[in-house]
Each structure stands twice: as structure tokens, then as C-alpha cells.
Amino acid sequence: MSKQNPEDRLYSREHEWVINNGDGTVIVGITDYAQEMLTDIVFVDLPEIGRKVVKKATVAVIESVKSVSDVFAPLSGEVIEVNAILENTPELINQDAFGEGWLVKMRLSDENELSMLLTAADYEEMLKEENN
Amino acid sequence: MELIFEISKPGRVAADVPASDVPPVNIENTIGSKYLRDELDLPEVAEIDLVRHYTNLSRRNFGVDLGFYPLGSCTMKYNPKINENVAALFGFTGLHPYADEKFAQGNLQLIYEMQKYLCAIFGMAEFTLQPAAGAHGELTGVMMIKKYFEKKGQNRRIILIPDAAHGTNPASGALCGFDTVELRSNSEGGVDIEHLESLMTEDVAALMLTNPNTLGLFERNIEKVAAIIHGKGGLLYGDGANANAFMGKTRPGDLGFDVIQLNLHKTFSTPHGGGGPGSGPVGVSQTLVDFLPVPRIIKKDSGCDWSENHLTNRDGETSYLPLPHIILKDSTYAWSSDFPHTIGRVRAFYGNFNVVVKAYTYIRSLGAEGLKHATEMAVLNANYIKERLKSYFDLPYDRVCMHECVFSGNRQVAESGVHTSDIAKRLIDYGYHPPTIYFPLIVPEAMMIEPTETESKETLDTFCDAMIAIAKEAKENPDAVHNAPVTTPVSRLDEVLAARKPDVCWKKS
Numbered sequence: 001m002s003k004q005n006p007e008d009r010l011y012s013r014e015h016e017w018v019i020n021n022g023d024g025t026v027i028v029g030i031t032d033y034a035q036e037m038l039t040d041i042v043f044v045d046l047p048e049i050g051r052k053v054v055k056k057a058t059v060a061v062i063e064s065v066k067s068v069s070d071v072f073a074p075l076s077g078e079v080i081e082v083n084a085i086l087e088n089t090p091e092l093i094n095q096d097a098f099g100e101g102w103l104v105k106m107r108l109s110d111e112n113e114l115s116m117l118l119t120a121a122d123y124e125e126m127l128k129e130e131n132n
Numbered sequence: 133m134e135l136i137f138e139i140s141k142p143g144r145v146a147a148d149v150p151a152s153d154v155p156p157v158n159i160e161n162t163i164g165s166k167y168l169r170d171e172l173d174l175p176e177v178a179e180i181d182l183v184r185h186y187t188n189l190s191r192r193n194f195g196v197d198l199g200f201y202p203l204g205s206c207t208m209k210y211n212p213k214i215n216e217n218v219a220a221l222f223g224f225t226g227l228h229p230y231a232d233e234k235f236a237q238g239n240l241q242l243i244y245e246m247q248k249y250l251c252a253i254f255g256m257a258e259f260t261l262q263p264a265a266g267a268h269g270e271l272t273g274v275m276m277i278k279k280y281f282e283k284k285g286q287n288r289r290i291i292l293i294p295d296a297a298h299g300t301n302p303a304s305g306a307l308c309g310f311d312t313v314e315l316r317s318n319s320e321g322g323v324d325i326e327h328l329e330s331l332m333t334e335d336v337a338a339l340m341l342t343n344p345n346t347l348g349l350f351e352r353n354i355e356k357v358a359a360i361i362h363g364k365g366g367l368l369y370g371d372g373a374n375a376n377a378f379m380g381k382t383r384p385g386d387l388g389f390d391v392i393q394l395n396l397h398k399t400f401s402t403p404h405g406g407g408g409p410g411s412g413p414v415g416v417s418q419t420l421v422d423f424l425p426v427p428r429i430i431k432k433d434s435g436c437d438w439s440e441n442h443l444t445n446r447d448g449e450t451s452y453l454p455l456p457h458i459i460l461k462d463s464t465y466a467w468s469s470d471f472p473h474t475i476g477r478v479r480a481f482y483g484n485f486n487v488v489v490k491a492y493t494y495i496r497s498l499g500a501e502g503l504k505h506a507t508e509m510a511v512l513n514a515n516y517i518k519e520r521l522k523s524y525f526d527l528p529y530d531r532v533c534m535h536e537c538v539f540s541g542n543r544q545v546a547e548s549g550v551h552t553s554d555i556a557k558r559l560i561d562y563g564y565h566p567p568t569i570y571f572p573l574i575v576p577e578a579m580m581i582e583p584t585e586t587e588s589k590e591t592l593d594t595f596c597d598a599m600i601a602i603a604k605e606a607k608e609n610p611d612a613v614h615n616a617p618v619t620t621p622v623s624r625l626d627e628v629l630a631a632r633k634p635d636v637c638w639k640k641s
Contacts, residue, residue, distance in 0.1 A: 037576075042631035057311075065627050066570045068299065090632070 002032040006098055010114065011123035012074035014056075017098065018117055026114075028074060029102040030062070030093065033127060038064040041090045046082040047104065053077065055113060060103050062093070071103060075113045081105035133192070133621075136185050137638050140175035146182055173640060192621065194565050200591050202517075204536045204568035204580025205298070205346060207376045207398035209510075214497055215401060215490035224489050229481045233466050240465035243482060244429050246492045247413075253495075253503065254372070254392060255385025256415030262425050262483040266373060269393030269412025270304035270340075275475045276391060276416065276423040277338050277367050278308050283423075283473060288337035288366075294323060296347055296572045298373060301340045310337060317574060321347045321529040323357055332364050342371040343387075344378070346572040346580070347529055348514060348536035358388025367391065367419070375399040376584070377511060377535035380504030390417045400491035411487035426474045427467035427482075509585035510535040513592060517581055520596040524603040528575050535584070541577035550606040550613045552577040557624070558605070558616035562598040 005011065009019045015034035019027040035041065045061040053059050059073040082104050086092060093101035108114070118126065160168065177185070195201070201208040219225075227236055247259040263269040274291070281288050291305035294315045302312040313331060316324040323341070339361050343351045351357065361368045370384045370392035376399045384392045396411040397404050404410070416424060498506060511534050518527065518537035525539040541552035556566035556579070568580040583592055605612045617623055 040628040040631075042628060063631075065631055067573055069573075091628075 002036045003098065005031060005033075005120040005123055007120045009120070010074075010117035011120065012072070012117055013126060014072045014074070016071065016074045018074050018114075020114060024111065025080065025105055025107050026075065026077075027102050028059070028104050028106060030071060030097055031123070032097045035093050035097045035101070038062060038069060039066045040064055041093050044086045044090045044093070044103070046084070046086065047079045049079055049082060051079045052109075053079065053106075062090075073106070074117060075106065075108055076110055077106040077108040079104050080107050133188060135638055136175045136177065136182075137173070137640075139181055139185065140177055142176060144176045144178050144181075146177060146179040199563055199565065200583075200587060200595055201565040202567050202581045202583050202595065203565060204348075204538070204582040205373060205571070206404065206568065207374075207395075207535075207582060207584055208404065208565075209376070209398075209401055209584035210586035211401050211403055211490075212494065212497065215493045218493040219486050219489040224486065234464075237465055239485070240429060240467075241463075242489065242492055243485070244431055244465055246488055246495075247429070249492070249495050250394065250413055250415060253379060253383070254375075254394070254415050255383030256389075256392065257385070257418045258421050258424060258428075259413050259415045260424050260428070260478075261411065261413045261485075261488050262477070262479045263393070263412035263414055264479055264484055265397070265410030266371075266393055266395040266412040267300040267304065268478065269395075269414045270300055270369075270371065271307055272412075272414050272425060272475070272478050273369055273391045273393050273416075274304045274308045274310070274338070274340075275478075276414075276420050277369065278310075279423045279473065279475050280367065280420055281337055286334075286365075288335055290333075290336045291369075292328070292331055292336055292339040294339075294341065294345065295574050296321070296345045297340065297342060298346065298371065301342075301371060305340065315339070317345075317347075320352075320531065321345065321349045322351050322353060325353055325356060325360070328357065328360055332360050332366065334364050336361075336364065336366045338367040338369045338390075340369040340371060341389075342373055343384075344374050344534040346374075347538050347575070348374075348377075348533040348580075348582075349529060349531065350377070350534055354387050362388065373398065374535060377507065379507045380500065381507050385415070385417060390419050391415070396487055396491040401494045402487045402490040409484045409487060411484045411491065413483075422471065422473040423475050424471070425476065425478045426469040426471055427477075428469075428471065430466050430468045432464045432466060506585045507535075510583075513583040513585060513587060514581070516589070516592055517583055517596060520592075521599055524600050525579070536580055536582035538572065538575050539579045539581070540575050541579060544603070544606045545577060548606050548610040550610050552579055554613045554616065555579065555599075555602055555606070558602050558613045559598065560617040561619045562602070564595055564598060 009017045011017055011031065015031045017029050017031055021027065041062055041064045043063040047053070047059055053073040053076065055074065055076045056072050058070040059079070060071040062069050062071060083102050086101070095101065196208050196210055223238060227239055233240065243261060246261060250259045251257065260272070263272045289311050291310040291312050292315045293301045293305065293312050294317060296317055305312045315331060316327045318324040339357070341351065341357065343354055345351065358368050367390040368388055370389035372392045372394040375394055379399060391414065393412050393414045396402050396413065402411065495503065514533050514535050514537050518533055521539065522530065525541065526543045528538065528540050541555055544550040544555065552569045556569050559566045570578055571580060572578060602613060
């Protein structure tokens with residue numbers, strides 16, 4: 001079973017989490033459910049700093065022993081920091097998807113988009129529906 | 133097993149080279165000392181060591197000539213030996229690629245005829261045989277699409293790719309500078325028409341569609357899909373990866389496809405992978421003919437020497453597939469690069485010619501009725517397996533399938549924690565190559581089984597018996613499945629370590 005989805009953050013339908021830093025920037029990662037579906041992660045392709053992405057565009061690529069998957073930007077904005085340690089230790093996402101395994105920090109171009117994300121309870125409801 | 137480097141002994145040789153009867157050349161002067169290396173450490177072995185080494189390696193390999201190989205989407209059909217015999221004829225193997233056209237007329241004629249056969253089988257206006265394999269064919273096709281819109285002065289940025297597609301489709305789009313947008317499948321496993329309508333704008337260059345798709349299902353709305361794409365001025369790209377399901381039964385050109393790539397090493401029975409190389413011919417409708425790679429083959433004095441007849445079989449039915457008929461006369465064949473809108477060359481010389489010879493042999497030995505029969509048997513075999521196994525494994529899309537069927541291992545995971553990867557490894561113990569697993573991505577714990585037409589009912593039955601036995605083991609003795617394979621020289625390798633820290637170079641100790 002995947003870990004509890006923390007209530008201190010928001011979620012996307014594409015299985016990403018978003019922590020709102022409150023200063024126009026956010027931290028983005030994938031959920032524990034997502035890492036469990038991906039299985040053992042062997043490579044993470046992170047974006048260059050300064051890259052501008054629109055919501056739902058590919059912001060990173062995660063390769064596991066099972067498949068290669070795009071990570072879609074949950075919000076529009078500019079990449080201001082990446083979790084470079086993942087380049088050598090991608091397994092951090094498997095071990096701690098909600099913490100040490102974060103992917104990118106972004107500066108938002110439209111903070112209103114935050115309101116379209118899901119709460120932890122909504123996300124869990126969505127997982128239940130998906131699995132039926 | 134020891135590596136060939138490890139059985140090496142200094143000075144041991146496999147052949148005696150006779151004394152040189154020409155004056156020695158100073159290699160440092162002719163090549164240049166900066167290009168010479170002395171640390172290569174090539175293995176030194178006797179002929180018997182060499183033969184035993186490679187024979188032992190081959191005994192650890194698994195191929196279609198050894199047993200059933202139902203690797204979904206790969207069409208691992210048997211490769212008839214007549215293909216190899218023909219391709220080994222000296223007239224094909226002995227020709228120098230730079231030989232003058234007048235010495236290569238037979239080979240050029242074969243290329244010309246092969247293009248005509250493929251045009252007739254797939255309903256396209258022209259074919260190129262240059263691309264080296266399927267993915268290269270895709271790239272060639274998308275390059276032509278890009279050039280088409282450039283010529284029209286339209287800057288379309290998007291290529292639509294269904295969520296069930298092969299990973300090479302978005303890669304081909306991205307390499308040509310397009311943004312790829314994912315198109316959803318509906319609950320029946322086909323294109324979600326509403327989603328397609330919402331995505332289709334005048335910014336979309338093309339939809340890359342595999343039909344039947346990777347679920348082994350035929351797109352029932354194909355004509356509607358083509359109309360939606362063409363309605364906004366877009367092009368329909370057909371990935372011919374699954375052509376083994378419709379060859380001789382329907383033609384992409386008639387369904388509205390503007391460009392299609394084939395994989396001769398799949399549909400037309402030439403060897404795969406290390407036994408290849410591949411070949412990825414690309415066919416185009418009249419819309420894209422101007423953009424084909426050069427050089428193209430030209431037939432001089434063409435006149436009325438080519439016709440298409442419709443065969444009548446023993447029951448008096450006229451076949452849908454036209455039979456190309458060539459009237460031999462004194463024609464000459466030549467290369468021409470005089471096509472101003474071409475995308476240029478995509479490969480040296482003219483593709484993997486030897487593969488084309490094998491595929492040509494396959495078409496000529498089966499004939500129009502034979503190709504159609506192959507398709508029918510491929511579809512029948514896949515449906516037979518689907519029906520025999522569907523009460524033992526979940527079948528997410530339960531409808532008549534084409535040349536392959538896709539099961540899910542969800543039930544086994546829930547019942548006893550046995551995953552699809554465990555089932556695949558257990559199949560090795562039963563003597564089978566596992567099916568494709570975890571693809572397509574839209575089916576959790578996917579097992580994609582493609583038997584092909586070349587397998588007998590007895591083979592299908594013993595394979596199904598093995599799958600049923602494994603389903604039973606998963607329930608009653610899951611450890612037997614978790615610990616498989618137990619009959620191989622090595623069992624479970626550390627796949628994660630191999631992917632994270634690959635170590636594939638031998639180092640002298």
C-alpha cells in the first residue's frame with residue numbers, strides 16, 4: 001500500500017504533488033502512488049533551470065525498470081531549481097516521494113491555476129475511482 | 133561461461149597466414165602513429181576455442197527456430213529458409229554498391245518491383261525502401277509531413293499520438309521539432325472521437341495512428357478519424373507495425389492514410405534484431421509523393437508493362453487484393469535525384485537491400501492468396517489464445533481481437549502477489565519465450581501475446597496449457613512463480629542495478 005497523501009499540499013490528476021511556498025513559488029514531486037506504479041526508478045531527466053513550461057507540458061521524464069513516463073507540469077511557470085541529487089540517486093523517489101524525492105521548484109506565472117488542483121482528500125477519491 | 137577474452141592465450145592463432153609476397157609497408161607512415169593503438173588486447177584463440185565459444189553462446193540463446201516466441205507487437209513469425217537461399221545468390225551478394233547501373237539492372241528491377249508490390253498491397257501511390265528499420269521509417273514519414281506543410285507555408289506545431297502508441301511515435305515527432313500531444317483511448321480501446329475533435333485544430337500537422345492498435349484492436353471509426361484529421365487540413369500517419377493483421381484484407385491507402393511505414397522484419401518474415409538488420413519502407417499517397425527521399429528508381433520505356441489483376445480463387449470469389457502483374461520487356465532501370473521537393477537522402481545507398489530481397493522472396497512465394505491466408509491465420513490464432521485463456525487471466529478489452537491479445541495480471545496480483553513479470557519468468561521454465569509485458573502502458577500488468585500465423589494448433593494448445601498451469605501455481609504455490617526461472621544458467625538478475633549502474637566492459641584483471 002502506498003503512503004498516506006500529506007494534507008499540507010495539493011495534487012494533480014496526473015499524480016503530482018505541489019507544495020505552495022506562498023511567495024509565488026512551488027515545489028513539485030510525484031506521489032507515492034505514482035512511484036509505486038512506476039516501480040524501481042533508474043533515471044530521471046530533469047529540465048534546465050530557467051525553462052518555461054505551460055501547464056500539462058512535459059517538465060521531466062522518469063525511467064523505471066518497467067517504463068519511461070513523462071511528468072507533466074501541474075502548473076505554468078518557470079523552473080527555478082531542480083533536485084540535482086536525483087541524477088545519481090533516482091531511487092530517492094522510490095524511498096521518499098513526498099520528501100527527499102522532490103523534482104523541481106517553479107515560479108508560477110498564474111497563481112490562479114492553484115485553485116484547479118486537488119486536495120489530498122479529492123486525490124484519494126480520484127485514486128479510488130481509477131482503481132474501480 | 134568464460135568470455136572469449138578470458139580463454140585467450142598469447143600467441144595462439146586460428147589460422148596460419150602465408151608469408152607476404154609483397155614488400156612490407158611501414159604502417160606508422162601510411163596511417164599515422166597518432167591513429168595507432170597498442171592497448172587493444174584482442175583475444176588470441178585457436179579455431180576450436182572459437183567454434184566452441186560461439187556454439188555454446190548460441191545454445192543459451194532463444195529464437196524462433198528453437199521454440200514458440202509470442203512476443204506481442206514484434207511479430208516473431210517463422211522466417212522461411214527460402215528467403216535466406218535467395219538472398220545468398222551471388223548476383224545479390226556479389227554486386228558492389230558503386231557498380232554502374234548497367235551492371236545492376238536485375239537488382240534495380242527487384243527494388244522497382246518490390247515498391248510496386250507494396251503499393252498494391254497497401255494501396256499507396258509510391259514507396260521508398262531506403263529507411264533502415266521501422267523507427268527510421270517513422271522519422272522519414274514525419275520529415276515528409278514537415279516538408280509538406282513548409283511548402284504550403286503553414287507552421288503546424290503539433291502531432292497527436294494515442295496513449296496506446298509505441299514509444300517511437302512521439303520520439304519521431306519530437307525529432308522533427310513537433311510538440312506531441314496525447315490522444316485518449318475510449319472504453320472500447322479505440323480512439324476517443326470526442327477527445328480527437330477537441331484536440332484537432334489547424335495547428336495539428338498529423339495524427340500518428342497504429343491500426344490495429346497495440347491492444348490488438350481494429351479502429352472501428354477509422355474513416356471518421358480520417359475525416360476529422362483531413363477536415364482541418366491535417367495528415368493521417370499510419371504506423372504499419374501491425375500490418376500482419378490486415379495484409380491482403382484491407383489497405384491503408386483506401387482507409388485515408390497519407391503515409392505509412394512498414395517493418396519488413398515483422399510482416400514480411402525477415403530476421404529481427406541481432407539477426408537483422410531491419411527494413412522500414414515508407415509508402416505515401418499522391419499528396420506526399422514529391423517529398424520522397426532520393427534517389428528514386430526510374431523505369432525507362434515504362435509504357436504499358438504493369439497491370440493489376442484481381443485473382444479469382446477456387447470458389448470463384450474475386451479477391452479484394454489486386455495482383456500486380458509485370459510484363460517483361462526490355463526496360464531499363466536507373467536512379468534519379470531530380471525531385472526538387474524531396475527531403476533528401478535518409479540512408480546511404482538504397483537501404484538494407486538484402487532484407488528487401490528476403491521480403492520480396494516472401495511475397496513471391498506466398499502470392500496474393502497466401503498473404504491473405506497468413507493474415508487470416510494470424511488473427512485466428514490470436515483469438516484462439518484469447519478464448520482459451522480468458523477465464524484464467526483478466527481481459528480488459530473483451531472483443532474480437534486482431535493479430536494479438538492483451539491480458540492483465542491484475543487478478544494474480546490481488547490473489548497472491550504474483551506479478552506479470554513473475555508469470556513471464558515462469559514461462560521460461562516451461563520452454564517459451566515470454567510475451568511482451570507491461571506494454572501497452574494503458575493496461576496495468578499487461579501481457580501482450582502475439583502467436584503469428586506460423587504456429588500450429590498443437591503449439592498454441594501446449595502454450596495455453598502452460599499459461600493455465602502457471603495461473604494455478606500462482607494461486608496454490610506462489611513461491612514457485614516468484615522464484616522462477618529455475619531451469620536457466622542464472623535466475624533473477626538485479627535489473628535495477630543493471631539499469632542504474634551498467635557494467636558492460638570487460639577489463640583485464
